[in-house]
Amino acid sequence: TQLLEQSPQFLSIQEGENLTVYCNSSSVFSSLQWYRQEPGEGPVLLVTVVTGGEVKKLKRLTFQFGDARKDSSLHITAAQPGDTGLYLCAGPYMKTSYDKVIFGPGTSLSVIP
Amino acid sequence: NAGVTQTPKFQVLKTGQSMTLQCAQDMNHEYMSWYRQDPGMGLRLIHYSVGAGITDQGEVPNGYNVSRSTTEDFPLRLLSAAPSQTSVYFCASSLTGGADSPLHFGNGTRLTVT
Numbered sequence: 001t002q003l004l005e006q007s008p009q010f011l012s013i014q015e016g017e018n019l020t021v022y023c024n025s026s027s028v029f030s031s032l033q034w035y036r037q038e039p040g041e042g043p044v045l046l047v048t049v050v051t052g053g054e055v056k057k058l059k060r061l062t063f064q065f066g067d068a069r070k071d072s073s074l075h076i077t078a079a080q081p082g083d084t085g086l087y088l089c090a091g092p093y094m095k096t097s098y099d100k101v102i103f104g105p106g107t108s109l110s111v112i113p
Numbered sequence: 114n115a116g117v118t119q120t121p122k123f124q125v126l127k128t129g130q131s132m133t134l135q136c137a138q139d140m141n142h143e144y145m146s147w148y149r150q151d152p153g154m155g156l157r158l159i160h161y162s163v164g165a166g167i168t169d170q171g172e173v174p175n176g177y178n179v180s181r182s183t184t185e186d187f188p189l190r191l192l193s194a195a196p197s198q199t200s201v202y203f204c205a206s207s208l209t210g211g212a213d214s215p216l217h218f219g220n221g222t223r224l225t226v227t
Contacts, residue, residue: 009153033215042117042203042218043156050213088155090216093172100171101146101216105155 003027004089004104012110016078021107023072023089030092032072034063037086037106046074079111115139119204119219126194126226134189134222136204142217144210145187146171147179149200150221156203162187163210194226 005024013019023032031050035043047056049065049072056063060083062075076083086106093100120135138145146161148171158171162181176198178190187206191198202222207214 004155006155035216041220042205043216044218045215048213048215090156093158100158100161101210102158102172103148103156105153 003093003102004091006087006089006104006107008107009105010108010110012112013079015080015111015113018075018077019079019109020073020075021087021109023074023104025070025091028069030069032065032069032089032091033101034072034074035088035090035103037088038084043086043088076109079109081111081113084109084111117204117206117217117219119202119222121222122220124222124224126191126224128195128226130194131190131192132194134191134202134204134224136187136189136219137185138187138204138206138217139185140206140208140217141184142206142208143184144208144214145181145204145206146216147177147187147189148203148205149173149198150203151200159189159202161210194224196226198224199226200224 007022033048034046037043047063052067052069054065060077064073088106090103093102117138143164147159148156157173160179162168205216205218
């Protein structure tokens with residue numbers, strides 16, 4: 001059983017389409033992070049959200065932290081082939097400890113030109 | 114500008130063999146950690162360290178040992194490799210391990226145990 005669940009597991013879309021991927025938990029997280037991983041490389045941090053209801057934008061990517069801090073979403077507008085990769089959400093394992101950062105299983109996104 | 118360096122990139126072991134996966138960072142980060150990545154499972158935390166001389170277990174520590182004698186290095190030891198340890202291993206570091214301290218990952222070691 002994983003503390004962080006992500007959906008969908010796989011997503012294949014055409015260039016220019018919009019999409020949303022989700023990260024959910026039954027537990028409250030003090031913060032959540034989103035990473036993107038490309039084949040053969042390690043994950044790279046995109047954003048950290050720390051406040052319930054927070055919305056952060058990174059160019060065409062919009063991240064939202066749920067009001068109850070149990071879920072987060074990543075919305076991509078007008079997807080491009082360069083957005084292809086594995087999107088991972090992550091958070092501290094315990095509410096007050098940042099030492100153990102755990103990850104969800106990821107959403108594998110493929111953007112077709 | 115090396116960041117986090119992992120060696121080797123690929124390794125094949127036979128069941129029962131031992132080996133050490135190396136990880137070094139040149140960013141003076143206090144926090145270092147090891148993850149394994151398996152299809153559909155995401156990244157699972159094996160061991161982590163919040164500073165030299167301090168280590169602790171993560172989600173899946175069995176079969177792995179670590180030590181942290183210096184700030185820069187955090188090797189992962191497999192004492193007796195098993196096929197279940199076939200995976201891609203990632204080392205990561207961050208300045209403090211806090212929520213505002215992003216993890217920096219190496220490019221991974223792909224390990225196959227036959």
